[in-house]
Amino acid sequence: xxxxxxxxxxxxxxxxxxxxxxxxxxxxxxxxxxxxxxxxxxxxxxxxxxxxxxxxxxxxxxxxxxxxxxxxxxxxxxxxxxxxxxxxxxxxxxxxxxxxxxxxxxxxxxxxxxxxxxxxxxxxxxxxxxxxxxxxxxxxxxxxxxxxxxxxxxxxxxxxxxxxxxxxxxxxxxxxxxxxxxxxxxxxxxxxxxxxxxxxxxxxxxxxxxxxxxxxxxxxxxxxxxxxxxxxxxxxxxxxxxxxxxxxxxxxxxxxxxxxxxxxxxxxxxxxxxxxxxxxxxxxxxxxxxxxxxxxxxxxxxxxxxxxxxxxxxxxxxxxxxxxxxxxxxxxxxxxxxxxxxxxxxxxxxxxxxxxxxxxxxxxxxxxxx
Amino acid sequence: xxxxxxxxxxxxxxxxxxxxxxxxxxxxxxxxxxxxxxxxxxxxxxxxxxxxxxxxxxxxxxxxxxxxxxxxxxxxxxxxxxxxxxxxxxxxxxxxxxxxxxxxxxxxxxxxxxxxxxxxxxxxxxxxxxxxxxxxxxxxxxxxxxxxxxxxxxxxxxxxxxxxxxxxxxxxxxxxxxxxxxxxxxxxxxxxxxxxxxxxxxxxxxxxxxxxxxxxxxxxxxxxxxxxxxxxxxxxxxxxxxxxxxxxxxxxxxxx
Numbered sequence: 001x002x003x004x005x006x007x008x009x010x011x012x013x014x015x016x017x018x019x020x021x022x023x024x025x026x027x028x029x030x031x032x033x034x035x036x037x038x039x040x041x042x043x044x045x046x047x048x049x050x051x052x053x054x055x056x057x058x059x060x061x062x063x064x065x066x067x068x069x070x071x072x073x074x075x076x077x078x079x080x081x082x083x084x085x086x087x088x089x090x091x092x093x094x095x096x097x098x099x100x101x102x103x104x105x106x107x108x109x110x111x112x113x114x115x116x117x118x119x120x121x122x123x124x125x126x127x128x129x130x131x132x133x134x135x136x137x138x139x140x141x142x143x144x145x146x147x148x149x150x151x152x153x154x155x156x157x158x159x160x161x162x163x164x165x166x167x168x169x170x171x172x173x174x175x176x177x178x179x180x181x182x183x184x185x186x187x188x189x190x191x192x193x194x195x196x197x198x199x200x201x202x203x204x205x206x207x208x209x210x211x212x213x214x215x216x217x218x219x220x221x222x223x224x225x226x227x228x229x230x231x232x233x234x235x236x237x238x239x240x241x242x243x244x245x246x247x248x249x250x251x252x253x254x255x256x257x258x259x260x261x262x263x264x265x266x267x268x269x270x271x272x273x274x275x276x277x278x279x280x281x282x283x284x285x286x287x288x289x290x291x292x293x294x295x296x297x298x299x300x301x302x303x304x305x306x307x308x309x310x311x312x313x314x315x316x317x318x319x320x321x322x323x324x325x326x327x328x329x330x331x332x333x334x335x336x337x338x339x340x341x342x343x344x345x346x347x348x349x350x351x352x353x354x355x356x357x358x359x360x361x362x363x364x365x366x367x368x369x370x
Numbered sequence: 371x372x373x374x375x376x377x378x379x380x381x382x383x384x385x386x387x388x389x390x391x392x393x394x395x396x397x398x399x400x401x402x403x404x405x406x407x408x409x410x411x412x413x414x415x416x417x418x419x420x421x422x423x424x425x426x427x428x429x430x431x432x433x434x435x436x437x438x439x440x441x442x443x444x445x446x447x448x449x450x451x452x453x454x455x456x457x458x459x460x461x462x463x464x465x466x467x468x469x470x471x472x473x474x475x476x477x478x479x480x481x482x483x484x485x486x487x488x489x490x491x492x493x494x495x496x497x498x499x500x501x502x503x504x505x506x507x508x509x510x511x512x513x514x515x516x517x518x519x520x521x522x523x524x525x526x527x528x529x530x531x532x533x534x535x536x537x538x539x540x541x542x543x544x545x546x547x548x549x550x551x552x553x554x555x556x557x558x559x560x561x562x563x564x565x566x567x568x569x570x571x572x573x574x575x576x577x578x579x580x581x582x583x584x585x586x587x588x589x590x591x592x593x594x595x596x597x598x599x600x601x602x603x604x605x606x607x608x609x610x611x612x613x614x615x616x617x618x619x620x621x622x623x624x625x626x
Contacts, residue, residue: 037455038455064455066450066454068447068480069476070476072444072447072476073450073476074447076448076477077447077448078451079438079440079447079448079451080448080450080455081452081455083448083452084451084452084459086455086456088451102441103441110439212418212436213415213416213417213436213459214417215415216415219430219433219435219436219437220436220437221436222437222439223421223437223439225427
């Protein structure tokens with residue numbers, strides 16, 4: 001199983017079981033608990049452990065495991081499988097995600113629920129295999145062509161990776177839309193204690209659109225082609241309403257040490273947010289109040305939470321990313337009249353130490369006070 | 371009309387829809403063969419078709435069964451997804467030569483090699499039809515198209531791909547056949563091939579692909595009758611008809 005039980009013996013029987021799992025494995029197990037019926041994949045570092053885990057696990061639960069010939073084929077297999085109404089998903093990493101972009105556009109156009117796990121590595125091109133957050137734009141805007149959006153969920157721990165994987169399936173079904181879990185290589189590779197009990201699929205959603213054979217009803221067609229511009233614009237507007245509803249109803253954010261007044265407000269997500277928390281704790285001991293707004297949903301972006309925290313910050317806002325600055329665009333949009341965010345980022349697989357981040361924050365506070 | 375015997379009617383697996391295909395195009399014939407087979411095998415209500423990108427993208431306007439509309443060339447991947455999750459469904463793709471033999475070559479090759487138990491109807495008219503007559507991987511040597519105005523130059527772009535022969539080399543059991551739609555006898559023979567391919571799926575035996583040599587009078591610049599003759603004179607010599615592989619001949623050798 002690739003996981004280690006932390007508690008054992010008779011005493012543990014009564015307690016909820018905590019498992020020590022790799023992020024990649026926790027994602028795979030959470031998907032099974034979400035009722036995923038099929039998983040299609042193509043190997044790519046740093047998330048191949050999801051595939052290796054599910055190659056063993058899927059047959060145990062009567063599900064489908066299939067390694068496709070390319071990410072291109074895999075994403076199109078997902079379309080076919082999702083069209084039958086089954087819960088289906090894949091996992092990949094940045095270059096593979098780019099290859100899936102074609103099908104994602106068709107899946108969004110045909111309004112099919114599919115979960116894509118993207119464990120980001122650094123780019124562009126083949127880049128490297130270490131952790132990065134350089135696919136924020138790709139995930140939150142459009143990976144593929146056309147006027148569509150996908151909810152993007154960004155875990156910052158193995159536990160949260162499992163929980164958000166389950167949440168992704170629920171969102172996908174509810175909105176008939178692809179949903180992306182955007183983790184970074186650190187989350188995928190790291191081992192942490194995780195509690196999987198209680199993770200279970202919600203009420204099943206009716207899927208009258210599913211192609212299951214037309215016995216007893218009129219045939220249904222799952223498609224994205226609308227040559228009549230009036231019809232397509234109506235479709236575009238309906239999709240836009242769906243995305244607007246996501247922005248109203250589905251925002252998730254963690255506020256850490258956010259108070260009435262701050263010396264500095266930080267916006268960071270995923271692994272980077274955890275490093276920021278360590279720095280914030282250290283600065284707290286020096287008497288500096290640094291608040292963190294951690295978007296859990298990157299789309300819909302927690303606009304109000306960022307704006308609200310930033311209103312009373314002596315040194316303003318800093319966006320911290322494992323990239324040269326992508327989420328900062330959304331932070332600046334959220335700040336509006338409050339001004340612009342400062343930026344600190346490392347990339348190429350370089351992950352800053354808590355010391356480095358602490359220094360950056362301390363300097364920003366000093367400069368803000370000056 | 372009372373008491374008259376109905377000797378010809380629209381199959382239940384086809385809808386009452388005016389055709390959008392060009393005069394003399396054999397897509398309609400290919401649709402009808404598939405529909406007749408779905409009726410005869412009694413499988414319409416558990417069938418899911420997968421439409422390609424190309425002239426047949428609107429196949430779902432004609433077929434009276436559940437349908438998916440695939441991305442260009444990816445129909446075999448779509449069909450794999452459906453069939454793996456719901457093996458009891460009958461799944462077929464309907465693809466042209468640009469879709470299947472060019473942009474979708476990897477998908478068809480790997481689906482066949484995995485032995486996916488669905489059926490492929492492969493319409494080969496040696497040209498890209500919907501985009502207005504460009505060179506396809508199946509365009510014959512010397513054949514003029516808008517992107518090879520001097521005729522296909524095999525020194526520059528190689529020889530036409532024989533997809534059926536290519537797939538027939540695979541070790542994985544499969545049913546691979548080629549028919550033609552240029553005339554009544556050929557059409558009747560082609561229907562037998564289509565039916566056998568579907569029968570193999572119903573029995574759960576193997577992957578099946580039937581290539582159907584078809585006409586494109588509009589883009590070939592020929593009358594419908596001359597186009598049928600062109601299939602006989604030019605296409606069949608390069609793309610010979612018959613069963614190229616049967617599941618029992620699983621050695622990868624072409625069945626005689």
